[in-house]
Amino acid sequence: MNALVVGAPLGLAQACAERLREDGMTIAFTTPDRAADEALELSRDGVSPDVLVTCAEMRVDGSIESTPEPVFRELLEVNLTAAFRVGRECFEAMRKRGGGSMIHIASDAGIRAAHEAAAYSVMCAGVIALAELFAAEGASDGIRSNAVCPRPGTDVAAIVAWLASEESAHLSGATLRVDDAAGAAMVLDTRI
């Protein structure tokens, strides 16, 4: 099995790549700015990824108002637009080979607003929508797509490995919040 993993070097995506390699997959690792080109090159070489992992790893702290336009645009490009472009290229390759699994790593900030990293939160919400739309569009072609939404610092390599495998066969269009229940309900306790 082949996997294309997109993310920052030494980050969450790299940990996922190592886990998938341990599971016996052949890994191509690339950064968001090169991801769509890499997918096209793989396709030209006759390699069609069975698995795509994208990772929204550019987090910038601050409110919306304190996020300058160039930073907002960069967050958009790195976290959301790159995932769309590489997803679209892999979608075509997966359709031709009869299926595949896309795993879009966003963040818990994409489910519940994280106003302290507001623009990042906005992009992660977009990534979740992207994962759902790829799932809905790909369902008839055996293409699965899911969103994984960890809190910062949470290891999701095992969950990604499971989503990449056939053991999660009917799971598609799901959003997995991986946050030790931080977003499960509000805990209004002044002692915390």
Next chain:
Amino acid sequence: MARLAGIRALVTGGTSGIGASIAERLRSEGAAVVLTGRDESRGRQVAARLGADFVAADVRNGEAVRASVQDAVAKLGGLDALVANAGILHEAPLSETTDEAWDAVIGTNLVGYYLYAVACLPHLRAAGGGSITMISSDAGVWGETSIAAYSVAKRAVNMLVQTLAVEAGPHGIRVNAVCPGDTAPGMASYVGRRDESADPATWILPPLARVGTGEDVAGAVTFFASADGAFCNGSILLLDGGMRASMRASSAAREARAG
């Protein structure tokens, strides 16, 4: 009724469709209104009809947005309400969405809303508080494959509303979203799935068995911008006749029509 007497409002994309209906209602409720749009001659015509002012702006361009807000604030003598409405629709699933279409849809519907919100916040604070109402979509709550990039943009807009609600709320600025379903006249009227010359039995409609109107949206915007909505902040209001209430909501309307 003059629920918006004394309110100075900026409506982006106010020269046609839903935006024009919003501008018209805000005027009839007593607000002073500036519209923005790309088409200068149409913009001036619509503004003159409504007794409003017009400022031309390309919402994808940060400099143009900031300049248009300065112009609008100068014309109004301040700002109490922003209605972010200027948007475009592109009909394609993700696999058929070109880079150009993605950039246009996300740039207009998401970046444009961000640019207007950031440019208006200092003026809203200077007025001692106010409101931002973003016209989102039911597709932002629950996406549609046929309008994929649009669905992604609107989901992100809903999160933009919630993050802004938290940072602007302490300044008395309330930020909310209205999520219309198919609305006519509006962008959805040219979506092929509802060919009005076709057999009405084939139309995809919500349980209320009609499409939305600009007036429906204008009513929700008026509520959010007025004292009636004084405790609404970070609210994502579905305004879709029940379309997103169930997986097969449209079949209820079809069965009702069939008797």
